[in-house]
Amino acid sequence: MIRRSFTPIATLPPALAVLVFLLPLLAPAADAGFVTGIDPSRTVHLADPANNLSVTAVVPEVFENSIGATYTFTLEGANDTQAATYGVEITVSPADPDTHRTWNATVSVPPGSSTTHVSVSIPALTINGTQANAPFRVALAYANGTPADSVDLSIDLLYHSPPPDGGLFQLAVASGFFWGLVFLYALHLQKAQARLQARADALEGSLEGRSKEGRESGENR
């Protein structure tokens, strides 16, 4: 049996493993925004602890310019939540005054335990340019505009430049393919019909000839 001496460094990997395991438990308290999950279910968590309100919104890691995006915020009140009006806001490049863009919506939360939804949409074709890890902020604000909570994260902006001809080439190919396919199929049916008709006529002729021969040989006998 081999006996190994104990070295303190050997405790490092298990300690790291325990730390990694405990990391989610060390997440910020509910009064500060945080992010959980990974794409496409990456979820932003915001809160107004003074009113016992929690807010979540799914924010995928990619925004496609050609499609746009709708972010749905879910506001959950507890038994002691008071009726209040909030603003929810999403901001692209919050620190850059040149490219900074904001979209927001207002929502009223009823008193007591409840779930309220509100959506903020970034329409298609509004953010130009492809940028990986663009700064992105999701925020909750009181009715007077005072920030209640926010979280900063990043998003990949994908921009597909529109075709210069507006897609005329694709339209032409699609139209040609469409009618070409119908034409070829009709041609195939036409040819098959002609072939079958010729075969039927030949067989009928051969049968008629045979019956005529039979009749003649009968008469001769």
Added chain:
Amino acid sequence: MGTSPAALGGSGLRFVRLKRPLLAAAAGLLFVDLYLSLLWVPSLTLGFSAPVAQRIFYFHLGAAITSYAAFAVNFAASIQVLRTGRPAFDTLARDAAGLALLFVAQALIAGSLWGWAEWGVAWRFEDARLDTYLVLALVFVGYFAARRQLRSAEGREATAAAYAVVGFVLVPLSYLSIYFWQSLHPRVISPGGQGIGPEGGMAVGLSVVGFLLLFLALLAWRTDLSRLEAQVASLQQGAEG
């Protein structure tokens, strides 16, 4: 080998006789629709980065809806095969499925060309509508492969019919997929969609009617061919006998 439409009764023969009027009506409607779709309807610029390619939608939708209708005919005929065992319904099911694949090919290619212009890629595998529609197409390609494999096997009609009935489940699944799952496929005329305006509505309505008539015309033509195939087979037997 096909089975005569006469085996379907007088309605089969009447349907075959409608081939030419149906073809003429479909050609007329689709010609008018081509003008409306390509030139008359105003471009939809809101929400589209390729407004010219967006016009593909007007015939893409007609082909897609007609493919669903053709699958429905295949489904109804397959049910009749299982119920009655009459080979004429098997022929009808086969012809409807073949035409369904023709319209599927049109819808898929046109949709991919639109995606190429609008999204920059022809296909997006994360899209539920695209994927379910492609699976539907592949299932019915498999339907023909199975028929070919079972060409001389006993009970081929019933097996093919059962396969088609099960495969038909994918039709409502494909249609409703944009409501069940996250989908990039545009919702243009669906509830909550962005709408296409009265001119667009007219073009798309005409397209759907035109494609449905084209399907009926081609089905009548195909049924007529089946009649000829049956006639040739019977004459062949007479000549050999």
